[in-house]
Amino acid sequence: MRCACGYGREWHELGTLRCPDGERGKWRSPPAPRPDIGWREIMRRDARQRAADYAAEHAPYEPPARLPPQVPARAPSGPEELASYQGRQAIGLGRRAVAAGWRVQALYARAGDGTELCCIKLRKGNYRAVATWTRKAGNVGKSSGWSADLAYAWQTDINRAPIKLTHTELEGIFNV
Numbered sequence: 001m002r003c004a005c006g007y008g009r010e011w012h013e014l015g016t017l018r019c020p021d022g023e024r025g026k027w028r029s030p031p032a033p034r035p036d037i038g039w040r041e042i043m044r045r046d047a048r049q050r051a052a053d054y055a056a057e058h059a060p061y062e063p064p065a066r067l068p069p070q071v072p073a074r075a076p077s078g079p080e081e082l083a084s085y086q087g088r089q090a091i092g093l094g095r096r097a098v099a100a101g102w103r104v105q106a107l108y109a110r111a112g113d114g115t116e117l118c119c120i121k122l123r124k125g126n127y128r129a130v131a132t133w134t135r136k137a138g139n140v141g142k143s144s145g146w147s148a149d150l151a152y153a154w155q156t157d158i159n160r161a162p163i164k165l166t167h168t169e170l171e172g173i174f175n176v
């Protein structure tokens with residue numbers, strides 16, 4: 001016989017049969033062997049499980065479902081849709097770029113989960129750059145909460161991949 005705690009009789013206190021973990025368990029007899037299950041049934045059950053595991057492992061990949069965007073990328077409809085906390089971020093970077101002779105285009109988008117994206121595209125001659133900021137869902141209409149995300153710069157006359165920069169490094173190329 002075994003106790004409900006899983007330990008055998010020899011591990012319990014003498015006389016009281018108190019369980020080793022301090023609780024008193026209920027003694028029960030081991031389950032009777034099932035005579036209706038033979039080795040053939042066990043082999044069939046194992047084969048079915050292996051087949052199911054193989055099918056699950058080799059199933060074609062299906063990407064997770066994505067929600068459609070709440071706001072597709074477009075020009076911002078107001079200052080609350082631009083990363084502009086204390087005149088820095090997209091507003092400040094855009095103003096410095098315009099002062100240096102760059103053409104600036106601002107974009108705003110909101111993903112299906114409510115995450116917001118602010119982007120500015122910069123252009124001067126054969127130089128191009130882009131900078132993005134993101135804001136967590138639930139901050140729509142506030143001026144704060146934006147965090148710097150990505151920045152890239154490249155030249156159109158050179159066949160080379162864009163260079164990843166920080167937003168501060170991006171400001172350094174304005175005097176080109």
